[in-house]
Amino acid sequence: MNSIATQDERLDHFKTVPIHNKIAITMDTLNDEAEDVMDGKRDALICFGGSGLGKNHVIDKVIGSHAPEGERVSIDSPKDYKTVLAGFHDATYGRKRALPLVMDEAHLIFQNPRNLNIMKMATDGIGKKYISDYVWYTEEIGPQGGIKKVPHWGVSLKAPIFIMTNTNLHSMPKANVSHANALFSRIQPILIPDDRLLAWEYCVWLAMEKNVINTVAGKTVSLADRAKALEWFTANLWNMDQVSVRTMMAIVKEMVLARSPAKLEAKLETLLLPVSQRSYGRPVPPLNADDFRTLKMAW
Numbered sequence: 001m002n003s004i005a006t007q008d009e010r011l012d013h014f015k016t017v018p019i020h021n022k023i024a025i026t027m028d029t030l031n032d033e034a035e036d037v038m039d040g041k042r043d044a045l046i047c048f049g050g051s052g053l054g055k056n057h058v059i060d061k062v063i064g065s066h067a068p069e070g071e072r073v074s075i076d077s078p079k080d081y082k083t084v085l086a087g088f089h090d091a092t093y094g095r096k097r098a099l100p101l102v103m104d105e106a107h108l109i110f111q112n113p114r115n116l117n118i119m120k121m122a123t124d125g126i127g128k129k130y131i132s133d134y135v136w137y138t139e140e141i142g143p144q145g146g147i148k149k150v151p152h153w154g155v156s157l158k159a160p161i162f163i164m165t166n167t168n169l170h171s172m173p174k175a176n177v178s179h180a181n182a183l184f185s186r187i188q189p190i191l192i193p194d195d196r197l198l199a200w201e202y203c204v205w206l207a208m209e210k211n212v213i214n215t216v217a218g219k220t221v222s223l224a225d226r227a228k229a230l231e232w233f234t235a236n237l238w239n240m241d242q243v244s245v246r247t248m249m250a251i252v253k254e255m256v257l258a259r260s261p262a263k264l265e266a267k268l269e270t271l272l273l274p275v276s277q278r279s280y281g282r283p284v285p286p287l288n289a290d291d292f293r294t295l296k297m298a299w
Helices: 007-015 022-038 055-066 081-092 107-111 113-122 174-186 196-210 223-235 245-257 261-269 289-298
Strands: 044-048 073-076 101-104 130-141 147-156 161-165
Touching (some): 007 196, 022 161, 022 196, 081 101, 081 130, 107 161, 113 174, 196 223, 196 245, 196 289
Parallel strands (some): 101 161
Antiparallel strands (some): 130 147
């Protein structure tokens, strides 16, 4: 990027982000595989990494195009196998067509062998996809008029499955690696590259092509403010806590809403790494607010 000198070269470079940027390509793959899961061509989707880059937005959009009003069963940070099986029960019981089961922040799935075994069963093309020893209850009126809990056994694992986590694929306990590898032989995980420069480039493309920072907090953002936000986003490439769409949108929001330059500076400071972890010697792409404004006008 540093070698791109002219505005025409910059325009050509950013216009082709979908075909040369590995994060853009991976996000497109995420969309394709999510469509396959909803169409029944794949049992599940597993995605690692990419915090703040829009994984959930992609999944929500795909589910919304297939399920009535985007209906799904969502589990945040599933902690144990009972929570996972309860999710399968809610997604499948009494339904002609199972709802999508979305497990977000699901790193704990990979910390627990029982959870991994459940996922292996759920994604085994020739398996029964049914667990008989899971107990669930309904409430019924007893002979004396009181409410009693009636036990039932068994849960179907036949649901479209989406497992997403921001953690690294290699952070799981060594004891679980063999279980995870058996799962990954059934469902190959999607790995979003952990690369700040690629993330920066992808975010700038989204700002230009998809207009993701044109409106913030119900307000239309001027081109000048968007360009200033992208300048700050670029200048602090190596010092932001997270290079992401979420961070880029937070920068724009503060530039629009902050009551004074001092308050803006204080809010933007919260988006940076601790001072001891910052790096001020590494080069950043040589683009300022004027460059971004001209780039958008030429888009």
